[in-house]
Amino acid sequence: MTPSTAISLAIGPRFDRWLLERVRRLRGPAELPLTLEYRDIYVMPTRFGGWFGVLLALMAVAGLNFNNNMTLLLVFLLSSIAMLTTLLVYRNLAGIRINGILARPVFAGEAAQFHVLLKNPEERHRFAIRVTAEASVDCADIEPQNTRRFQVGQATSRRGWLELAPFRVENRFPLGLFRAWSVVIPRARCLVYPRPAVNPPPLPQSGRGDHGAAQRGEGEHFHGLREYQPGDPLRRIAWRTSARHQKLYSREMEAPRDDACELNWYLMGGGDTEEKLSILTAWVLRAERRQIPYSLEMPGAALPADLGENHRDACLEILALFRQ
Amino acid sequence: MIDPGRTTMLWVIATFSLAMLPQLLRMPLPVAAMTLAPLLWRIGAELRNWKPLPALLRHALTGLALIVLFLAYGDLSGRRSAVSLLTLMLALKLIEGYRIRDARLVVAFSLFLCATQFLFGQGIAMPLYGGATVVLALVALTRLQRNEAWSHEDGRAPAVRASVFSELGFGFRLLAVAVPAGLAFFLLFPRLANPLWGIPDTTLDSKSGLSDSMSPGTIQQLFMDDSPAFRVTFEGAPPGAEDLYWRGPVFWRFDGNTWKGSFYGTNIEAGARPGLSGAPWAYTVQLEPNERNWLFALDYPATNPPDTRLTLDFQLIRRDPVIQLIRYAMVSNPDFIDTPKLPQTLRQQALELPEGANPRTRALIDRWRSDTPDDAAFVRRVLDHFNQEQFHYALDAPLLGRHPVDEFLFETRMGFCEHYASSFAVMMRMAGIPSRIVTGYMGGWYNPLGDYYLVRQSDAHAWAEIWLPARGWTRVDPTAAVSPLRIQQGSLGALSQPRHLLDYSWLRGMRNSIDIVQQRWNDWVIEYGARQQARLFSPFGLEKASPAMLVGLLFAALAVFGAILFPLVLRIRGPARRDPVQKAWHEFLRRLERAGFAARLSSGPLELAEAAAGKLPGDALSIYCIATLYTRCRYAPGPPPMPDLRQAVRDFRPTRSAG
Numbered sequence: 001m002t003p004s005t006a007i008s009l010a011i012g013p014r015f016d017r018w019l020l021e022r023v024r025r026l027r028g029p030a031e032l033p034l035t036l037e038y039r040d041i042y043v044m045p046t047r048f049g050g051w052f053g054v055l056l057a058l059m060a061v062a063g064l065n066f067n068n069n070m071t072l073l074l075v076f077l078l079s080s081i082a083m084l085t086t087l088l089v090y091r092n093l094a095g096i097r098i099n100g101i102l103a104r105p106v107f108a109g110e111a112a113q114f115h116v117l118l119k120n121p122e123e124r125h126r127f128a129i130r131v132t133a134e135a136s137v138d139c140a141d142i143e144p145q146n147t148r149r150f151q152v153g154q155a156t157s158r159r160g161w162l163e164l165a166p167f168r169v170e171n172r173f174p175l176g177l178f179r180a181w182s183v184v185i186p187r188a189r190c191l192v193y194p195r196p197a198v199n200p201p202p203l204p205q206s207g208r209g210d211h212g213a214a215q216r217g218e219g220e221h222f223h224g225l226r227e228y229q230p231g232d233p234l235r236r237i238a239w240r241t242s243a244r245h246q247k248l249y250s251r252e253m254e255a256p257r258d259d260a261c262e263l264n265w266y267l268m269g270g271g272d273t274e275e276k277l278s279i280l281t282a283w284v285l286r287a288e289r290r291q292i293p294y295s296l297e298m299p300g301a302a303l304p305a306d307l308g309e310n311h312r313d314a315c316l317e318i319l320a321l322f323r324q
Numbered sequence: 325m326i327d328p329g330r331t332t333m334l335w336v337i338a339t340f341s342l343a344m345l346p347q348l349l350r351m352p353l354p355v356a357a358m359t360l361a362p363l364l365w366r367i368g369a370e371l372r373n374w375k376p377l378p379a380l381l382r383h384a385l386t387g388l389a390l391i392v393l394f395l396a397y398g399d400l401s402g403r404r405s406a407v408s409l410l411t412l413m414l415a416l417k418l419i420e421g422y423r424i425r426d427a428r429l430v431v432a433f434s435l436f437l438c439a440t441q442f443l444f445g446q447g448i449a450m451p452l453y454g455g456a457t458v459v460l461a462l463v464a465l466t467r468l469q470r471n472e473a474w475s476h477e478d479g480r481a482p483a484v485r486a487s488v489f490s491e492l493g494f495g496f497r498l499l500a501v502a503v504p505a506g507l508a509f510f511l512l513f514p515r516l517a518n519p520l521w522g523i524p525d526t527t528l529d530s531k532s533g534l535s536d537s538m539s540p541g542t543i544q545q546l547f548m549d550d551s552p553a554f555r556v557t558f559e560g561a562p563p564g565a566e567d568l569y570w571r572g573p574v575f576w577r578f579d580g581n582t583w584k585g586s587f588y589g590t591n592i593e594a595g596a597r598p599g600l601s602g603a604p605w606a607y608t609v610q611l612e613p614n615e616r617n618w619l620f621a622l623d624y625p626a627t628n629p630p631d632t633r634l635t636l637d638f639q640l641i642r643r644d645p646v647i648q649l650i651r652y653a654m655v656s657n658p659d660f661i662d663t664p665k666l667p668q669t670l671r672q673q674a675l676e677l678p679e680g681a682n683p684r685t686r687a688l689i690d691r692w693r694s695d696t697p698d699d700a701a702f703v704r705r706v707l708d709h710f711n712q713e714q715f716h717y718a719l720d721a722p723l724l725g726r727h728p729v730d731e732f733l734f735e736t737r738m739g740f741c742e743h744y745a746s747s748f749a750v751m752m753r754m755a756g757i758p759s760r761i762v763t764g765y766m767g768g769w770y771n772p773l774g775d776y777y778l779v780r781q782s783d784a785h786a787w788a789e790i791w792l793p794a795r796g797w798t799r800v801d802p803t804a805a806v807s808p809l810r811i812q813q814g815s816l817g818a819l820s821q822p823r824h825l826l827d828y829s830w831l832r833g834m835r836n837s838i839d840i841v842q843q844r845w846n847d848w849v850i851e852y853g854a855r856q857q858a859r860l861f862s863p864f865g866l867e868k869a870s871p872a873m874l875v876g877l878l879f880a881a882l883a884v885f886g887a888i889l890f891p892l893v894l895r896i897r898g899p900a901r902r903d904p905v906q907k908a909w910h911e912f913l914r915r916l917e918r919a920g921f922a923a924r925l926s927s928g929p930l931e932l933a934e935a936a937a938g939k940l941p942g943d944a945l946s947i948y949c950i951a952t953l954y955t956r957c958r959y960a961p962g963p964p965p966m967p968d969l970r971q972a973v974r975d976f977r978p979t980r981s982a983g
Binding site: 048051057062067069070071072073074076082084086119128130138139141172173174175178 | 326428432434438439443446449454456462469470472473474475479481482498499501502503509512513515516519520522647648841851853854889890975
């Protein structure tokens with residue numbers, strides 16, 4: 001059983017859609033911080049609550065028919081407890097404050113993780129509060145005067161801003177007979193970078209080599225020979241020299257250090273925009289990984305050559321929001 | 325698959341175990357064993373991490389359990405067997421249910437099982453049993469809800485409550501808060517004056533008390549049963565002990581071993597009834613459910629309760645079996661001649677005996693009868709025989725063979741009221757005097773606190789009636805001739821040895837006194853129904869409360885409870901707890917104000933300190949000190965220097981500013 005079926009809704013998805021529309025119409029997107037109050041909270045029986053009610057009704061009919069007062073007393077007590085839990089389930093949710101929703105940027109295709117901060121501003125314990133969305137569930141107790149972070153995952157497919165879909169804050173405390181929940185239409189978004197191309201062309205390097213000594217190891221330029229060491233790639237072995245000396249030799253390669261690369265939209269020729277953005281994204285990541293300073297030039301935006309996380313994020317953001 | 329987790333599962337098992345306990349004690353041994361086995365296995369599995377049983381074995385066990393159940397009960401339509409089936413199925417669910425849903429099902433049906441137990445008895449201990457079951461169920465359901473909330477992490481919910489007692493306390497509080505509303509429902513929820521459907525006779529399988537036939541040993545069995553049969557409240561002076569013969573089934577036909585009722589006796593209505601002249605006894609009987617049709621009354625019933633007919637032999641036969649506590653008012657008048665003229669058919673029936681049985685008795689009777697032709701003298705002679713010869717009143721009477729009266733009279737001479745009554749009636753018939761057997765109860769324990777007589781099953785008794793010309797049917801109790809104590813002190817007083825380990829007279833006396841609790845419980849709770857409900861407001865001058873009125877009042881009561889609970893339960897903002905730091909700071913501000921410095925509320929602590937120090941330069945140092953301590957309490961990591969702040973504020977005595 002998957003979690004989503006395990007927490008299947010009491011009434012069904014149609015009711016949920018109707019309710020969502022209602023909330024959207026009546027209240028619109030939530031302004032944070034948002035305190036969950038009585039008009040935001042809905043209480044309905046769960047499926048278990050439903051059939052427990054049927055069981056109680058059967059017991060009541062039998063008790064009434066045979067005028068069996070002990071049975072009736074039991075049924076009435078259980079009904080009163082059930083009614084009491086509607087208050088308790090509501091109370092467990094009411095007053096919780098949604099203080100903020102944060103999300104770190106992700107690449108298209110990855111799941112965006114929104115962090116919803118719930119604060120319990122009161123002196124009582126909140127039990128088993130769940131934040132549920134289409135494809136994610138998170139659950140925690142919130143201690144008095146404490147804030148808890150709940151995760152809401154959301155799949156991404158394309159670059160740009162991803163709006164967080166409406167989610168529910170709910171609980172079924174204490175007996176699971178009723179569910180109290182609040183639909184939150186958040187005003188939160190997550191930046192989605194373009195999906196990095198899987199096999200991008202090599203980095204477009206200027207190859208001027210005017211930024212200091214070349215770096216040995218990886219690279220496209222021949223540097224010299226040295227004795228073979230375990231781990232050297234086979235294609236680097238200088239077979240002719242090795243045959244001559246009865247000893248294995250490897251070619252040493254070098255790459256020009258600080259060979260700043262220019263990532264330039266205009267130099268990429270024609271083709272699909274998204275594909276080009278994917279390639280540029282892959283290039284940004286690769287240049288960052290290899291510590292090669294890179295500059296980015298896009299229609300309407302340009303960043304000079306640089307390195308570092310901030311620079312990378314700035315470049316990725318330009319790419320993510322290109323023509324959006 | 326989401327496992328509820330070990331501790332939760334143990335709570336679920338505890339709930340079920342408690343709920344089924346009364347039923348378990350009622351089950352035949354093999355069925356009880358089949359119920360306990362899966363339960364114990366599951367407890368072991370939880371504690372020792374045993375693997376689930378293979379499906380084939382589980383199905384085989386289920387099949388076996390059903391077979392055992394069927395063999396033990398014979399048919400499954402009875403109430404006892406149906407509830408046993410439910411119990412067994414729930415127990416078997418334990419060996420195959422590993423999901424939260426299964427556990428919930430077990431808990432919910434345990435509550436249902438608890439409700440079914442009240443069909444078998446609504447004694448004073450039952451509310452305790454019900455309440456305890458509900459508390460356990462609440463704890464189990466709360467835990468299951470928690471596990472379900474964490475179902476995306478396999479139900480590994482963090483623990484909340486530290487001890488078993490705090491969990492039980494939670495369940496108990498939940499129950500306690502719901503009690504007022506539950507009672508309002510109980511009082512005001514409209515009851516049915518007549519049932520929607522009756523109970524088919526086949527479902528009645530826990531009959532108790534006297535039966536529709538008597539053979540040696542039937543009453544002796546009842547003698548071991550101390551449960552109450554009925555309670556009686558007399559309106560005027562109660563009759564003396566010698567008149568407390570509670571008439572029940574009457575038997576005419578004897579086949580040599582068993583006495584049975586007659587067609588005429590049970591189907592023809594009583595002709596003449598006693599009038600209300602003289603000194604009739606008016607009384608009310610509260611009869612415990614016995615699933616039989618007889619009502620009990622003193623000789624001779626002058627009235628019959630509704631839905632009951634009074635037969636020719638003065639049995640009160642109810643249309644439906646008594647399946648719940650009932651109360652009926654009776655008037656009996658001892659001053660009455662029952663059947664002054666005996667019709668021939670009845671006379672014949674009252675003289676019939678099986679052919680060729682008990683030859684020695686017949687010889688004896690023939691000899692006596694030729695000596696004493698007078699009926700009354702003959703009866704006296706027989707009773708004297710019982711009284712003077714070595715007859716014993718005893719429980720452990722040996723079983724009798726083909727000629728039971730012969731063996732009883734000449735050999736064993738040991739028996740119980742039914743032996744004496746039966747032998748006496750046979751001897752009368754041999755002598756040509758019509759006779760019949762009456763069964764019922766004898767005596768009763770007077771409870772002075774409640775002013776009522778308690779009659780237990782162990783007071784069951786059998787006596788004889790003979791028909792004499794001009795006197796009609798006359799009661800003769802041969803047991804009284806043998807053991808006068810039996811009549812004076814009740815059935816138990818006449819015995820020299822206790823019936824079982826805990827059978828002492830002082831203990832019985834205590835139990836009889838405590839019965840008043842049960843009687844009150846019966847009066848106030850168990851008997852509460854449509855009639856009592858309609859009269860609920862008669863003290864306020866409202867003679868008849870209609871269902872609509874009751875429902876209205878119920879809603880009003882619930883609204884009142886809601887009005888009380890809502891502010892308590894739904895208070896969004898709890899009372900602001902007195903934050904000690906804030907308190908100290910306010911004290912500081914108060915002292916500043918007294919010294920002549922009014923702080924602007926919008927300013928921060930350091931800003932405020934600066935302003936205050938400017939106004940009160942003499943105290944600048946302590947002002948800065950307090951402000952720093954305050955900010956440290958509020959914002960610095962580590963333990964707040966709370967005592968220092970408090971001390972500093974306490975010592976802060978600013979001199980009044982000049983301006």
